[in-house]
Amino acid sequence: xxxxxxxxxxxxxxxxxxxxxxxxxxxxxxxxxxxxxxxxxxxxxxxxxxxxxxxxxxxxxxxxxxxxxxxxxxxxxxxxxxxxxxxxxxxxxxxxxxxxxxxxxxxxxxxxxxxxxxxxxxxxxxxxxxxxxxxxxxxxxxxxxxxxxxxxxxxxxxxxxxxxxxxxxxxxxxxxxxxxxxxxxxxxxxxxxxxxxxxxxxxxxxxxxxxxxxxxxxxxxxxxxxxxxxxxxxxxxxxxxxxxxxxxxxxxxxxxxxxxxxxxxxxxxxxxxxxxxxxxxxxxxxxxxxxxxxxxxxxxxxxxxxxxxxxxxxxxxxxxxxxxxxxxxxxxxxxxxxxxxxxxxxxxxxxxxxxxxxxxxxxxxxxxxxxxxxxxxxxxxxxxxxxxxxxxxxxxxxxxxxxxxxxxxxx
Numbered sequence: 001x002x003x004x005x006x007x008x009x010x011x012x013x014x015x016x017x018x019x020x021x022x023x024x025x026x027x028x029x030x031x032x033x034x035x036x037x038x039x040x041x042x043x044x045x046x047x048x049x050x051x052x053x054x055x056x057x058x059x060x061x062x063x064x065x066x067x068x069x070x071x072x073x074x075x076x077x078x079x080x081x082x083x084x085x086x087x088x089x090x091x092x093x094x095x096x097x098x099x100x101x102x103x104x105x106x107x108x109x110x111x112x113x114x115x116x117x118x119x120x121x122x123x124x125x126x127x128x129x130x131x132x133x134x135x136x137x138x139x140x141x142x143x144x145x146x147x148x149x150x151x152x153x154x155x156x157x158x159x160x161x162x163x164x165x166x167x168x169x170x171x172x173x174x175x176x177x178x179x180x181x182x183x184x185x186x187x188x189x190x191x192x193x194x195x196x197x198x199x200x201x202x203x204x205x206x207x208x209x210x211x212x213x214x215x216x217x218x219x220x221x222x223x224x225x226x227x228x229x230x231x232x233x234x235x236x237x238x239x240x241x242x243x244x245x246x247x248x249x250x251x252x253x254x255x256x257x258x259x260x261x262x263x264x265x266x267x268x269x270x271x272x273x274x275x276x277x278x279x280x281x282x283x284x285x286x287x288x289x290x291x292x293x294x295x296x297x298x299x300x301x302x303x304x305x306x307x308x309x310x311x312x313x314x315x316x317x318x319x320x321x322x323x324x325x326x327x328x329x330x331x332x333x334x335x336x337x338x339x340x341x342x343x344x345x346x347x348x349x350x351x352x353x354x355x356x357x358x359x360x361x362x363x364x365x366x367x368x369x370x371x372x373x374x375x376x377x378x379x380x381x382x383x384x385x386x387x388x389x390x391x392x393x394x395x396x397x398x399x400x401x402x403x404x405x406x407x408x409x410x411x
Contacts, residue, residue, distance in 0.1 A: 037076075134173070
């Protein structure tokens, strides 16, 4: 059978090429968390230009009702936690350490097969690179109306974006591409990290190692803050504190820790018997909602923002993740079809949404974005436009390579 025929057959087996099918080993609720992550990011970028142009969207006793949306950038931290968890589960199930594995079936296919760098890197490349290069190409070619990028050294900029160095060098094609630089470096290091943890004989040693690594970015941020005490604006804060990999991998390692706990079935049963996961759900929600609701987190940059804020937010999302995957509570809404659809297109949606903001603003017309009603109408136009573009990219570019990746994983 030809490659195209095999891909078509795989699409049919999964429920049809133009369907959103959930694999048998998937945790349905993770789709809901991924959908929440992308919605937070979308709402952040829907509210931010309006707040910049009109000030408070709707003031209420000194509190702007747009604050939860402005703080939606924390959705990226949720993406990091999910990525760390899923990649770690995959590596453990793939038996990277060469011993027996008791990975739950929903961590991914391929239990018991020999792990190889070639297969792992090929799968990661098929998942990430084609869609990323496609969106970058149409942006650089000027094919998105009203979205313009500054000229100069374009070949150099494209080159370091292709190498995923935009977390250290300026992400000046699409600013949201910075997080891909962080994740790609983690994908390269994750097999070594998982191998190191699995080679440790006792679970306590594994948890101690991961706890130490989790604290490392906070320590490095404190050192960076001491070296740059003058930074007090988001524009200066972002390239020095938020973007670089070594200062922003908190969530990814917390995801690894969640995977380790999830694999430790004896510990999970013990924690479940003590109702720890119910408490984790409440604690995680309290942490995340307090960061979303209380104040514009990046309105003023202080020591908390520079030091432990990413760690605290990632811990909050980690607690929610552990409750969702280990507790017996009903999280039916997180596993709904709408959540599944948003999760499936979340990657192209993340890549394409920012370049569509100028076009969405033009569709709204001058002055239409003032006030909460203006924000609501703009958000509807912007998110609808972004979702439509993401659906096209998903079926045109992303899905063929995903089916190829699934075919390769099944070998």
